[in-house]
Amino acid sequence: MCREPTSTNVAVIGSGSWATALVKIFSENLPKVGWWVRSEKIASHIQRFGRNPSYLSSVGFHVHRLDIRAELSSLIRDYQIIVLAMPSIFLKDTFQGVAHSLFKEKKWISSIKGLLPDDTNLVSDYLKTACNINSSDIGILSGPCHAEEVAMERLSYLTVAFNDISQARFIAGTLKRPYVSVCVSDDVMGIEYAVVLKNIFALAVGMANGLGYGDNFQAVLISNAMQEMASFLEVFCPQTRDINRSSYLGDLLVTSYSSLSRNRTLGYTIGKGCAVSEALSEMPMIAEGFFATKGVINLIGNDSLSMPIARAVYKILYEKAPAGEVFKHLHKFLS
Known part of the structure; x- marks a missing residue:
């Protein structure tokens, strides 16, 4: 039986424009959001100024709602819902050195919009085969949605897909904003391939x-x-x-x-x-x-x-x- 999420304990992995947009949405709904960025310099800048220095710098964050880290293992250990939001080319390197034991008993949501380079694997395939994550614990987050329009709070649309639709509904609830409409689906692989x-x-x-x-x-x-x-x-x-x-x-x-x-x-x-x-x-x-x-x-x-x-x-x-x-x-x- 699929395990439903029991809390809104969410972390985003990535420091680009799409990751920044997702952190904006989550942090407006949740009291605390984990955020892994690729360097201490970026983490320090966001913590000090409340803005990502490289992407969507117009977005201002309430830093007391952010748990910003440049060390990945501790972030994965401390959060139950992990959202992947970096280019596919960086995924394997990002996870290098992270113990697979930390991946268990989590919900993983891929918002990565590509195949892994040099092979034909979907991100969900990689999570299942290389990281030993159960397919029931893997979901997909897709658009149509541009990060730049989220930053401007223009009406945007997201889709959350899990095999168990109740899990998709739970995650959708953490993403809904006056400017963000969220649909749910159980077509995990179909939506991932469509992206x-x-x-x-x-x-x-x-x-x-x-x-x-x-x-x-x-x-x-x-x-x-x-x-x-x-x-x-x-x-x-x-x-x-x-x-x-x-x-x-x-x-x-x-x-x-x-x-x-x-x-x-x-x-x-x-x-x-x-x-x-x-x-x-x-x-x-x-x-x-x-x-x-x-x-x-x-x-x-x-x-x-x-x-x-x-x-x-x-x-x-x-x-x-x-x-x-x-x-x-x-x-x-x-x-």
């Missing part, structure tokens, strides 16, 4: 925009991307789901068209003619779609699951195919 896929498709939309394709083409591109997402989910995590809900379609839309989307921005830069390596070096933050593209293509291989948009992005990113030529070929597969 991965929408970043790949946002890269494609950005590329199309950079290449000069108009709104008509981009609308068709996104609608076909939604079909690719649905086909992928049917194969890799079959379950009854409404693909038109905000955690699937809504998250895809906002990541594809928003100027705040780092994946769309990376795609746009490449579409304008910038080399992939140069475009990546110019990004101030991690665009998860870059790593996710390779992982997803490795997953589907030469399977009958065609996914022409995802394969087109892969050709541009990893085979150095000219974006213009790839898109001239791609549009023949769209309808």
Whole structure:
């Protein structure tokens, strides 16, 4: 039987924009929130000035509500609900040296928006296999939601998914604010994959925009991307789901068209003619779609699951195919 959380003892791991936004939400609802940041310097700055010096610095915190630490093991030991909010590329290094015995009897919520680099593992797979965490203790937190809009307290939407819907409802209660609406789901793997896929498709939309394709083409591109997402989910995590809900379609839309989307921005830069390596070096933050593209293509291989948009992005990113030529070929597969 799944164990339900018994307290609102929440800690966030990460010090980027999304982690900062989540700490803002939790700290407005809870008397104390644990927060792991990557260095003592950052921890000291937040403690002294009530602001993250590097991300969303406009957000001011009541520091008496924050338990800020740069040492991870003690944070995990002292908190029961752990929210992961860092780029996937840093997850393994972050956990290096932390005793797995500390991971037990906790609820783990991944708000990481990508696959682990160099393999095809979801974050939840890594937590289960490498950290020996029960699948019933792992949840997913997704959007559609930009950290920057949380900072401005613009109306935003989150989805919490656990296998046991009662656990999802409990976590949702810690996140609801006048400017944050929260939905719940039991489609843990489906939503986690949807978060991965929408970043790949946002890269494609950005590329199309950079290449000069108009709104008509981009609308068709996104609608076909939604079909690719649905086909992928049917194969890799079959379950009854409404693909038109905000955690699937809504998250895809906002990541594809928003100027705040780092994946769309990376795609746009490449579409304008910038080399992939140069475009990546110019990004101030991690665009998860870059790593996710390779992982997803490795997953589907030469399977009958065609996914022409995802394969087109892969050709541009990893085979150095000219974006213009790839898109001239791609549009023949769209309808």
